[in-house]
Amino acid sequence: MTPRLKHWFFDHHLIVAFALLVVVFVLWACVAALRTWSFLYPAVGAILGLCYFVLKQHSEEIRLFKELFTAFNARYDAMNERLYALRDAPAQPPLTPDEITFLYDYFNLCAEEYLFYRKGFIYPEVWFAWCKGMLIFWECPRIRTLWEAELSTGSYYGFTLTCING
Numbered sequence: 001m002t003p004r005l006k007h008w009f010f011d012h013h014l015i016v017a018f019a020l021l022v023v024v025f026v027l028w029a030c031v032a033a034l035r036t037w038s039f040l041y042p043a044v045g046a047i048l049g050l051c052y053f054v055l056k057q058h059s060e061e062i063r064l065f066k067e068l069f070t071a072f073n074a075r076y077d078a079m080n081e082r083l084y085a086l087r088d089a090p091a092q093p094p095l096t097p098d099e100i101t102f103l104y105d106y107f108n109l110c111a112e113e114y115l116f117y118r119k120g121f122i123y124p125e126v127w128f129a130w131c132k133g134m135l136i137f138w139e140c141p142r143i144r145t146l147w148e149a150e151l152s153t154g155s156y157y158g159f160t161l162t163c164i165n166g
Contacts, residue, residue: 003120003127010061013054020047061121068116069126075109076133087140095142103146110134111156114163131164138164 009016024043027034083106086099095103110130117127137143138161151160 003117003122004124006120007123010054010058013051013058017047017051020050064121065123068121072109072113072130079106079109083137086143087137089142091141095146100146103143104150106137107147107150107156110164111159114159115157118158134164 021044024040024047028040028043029035079102082102086095086103113122113127113130116122117124138147148161150156
């Protein structure tokens with residue numbers, strides 16, 4: 001299930017449940033073989049069980065999202081000042097080994113955020129906001145050159161420039 005579809009389902013689960021209930025009652029009323037309590041009660045019970053499961057799952061995923069969001073933002077906050085210093089630095093001299101290692105940490109953070117977004121644990125609106133922040137650093141030629149080289153290795157969970165640009 002794609003992240004957008006999953007979040008749509010979580011946001012509209014009551015509409016889906018109502019539609020399923022309508023289908024069950026229409027079938028119960030229109031199909032003589034199904035016009036029994038042994039069909040109606042389990043069908044309604046299954047839909048109510050589905051509603052409970054979706055609410056419980058959504059609650060757990062919101063809790064996980066908050067944990068991920070807090071952890072990712074804390075890691076970014078720790079890097080923020082140095083990232084902007086690298087972005088605003090002159091095009092020469094080349095990046096130092098320490099700066100390269102630091103940028104690898106940032107690239108890994110971006111890739112981890114993407115992985116959790118792709119798995120549906122990061123809300124699309126949050127991911128798109130983070131992408132706007134990533135583009136700020138992508139636009140810096142010193143950073144972009146290293147980032148392009150790293151992304152070409154394929155070692156970032158499927159994270160590419162296309163993921164940032166949408």
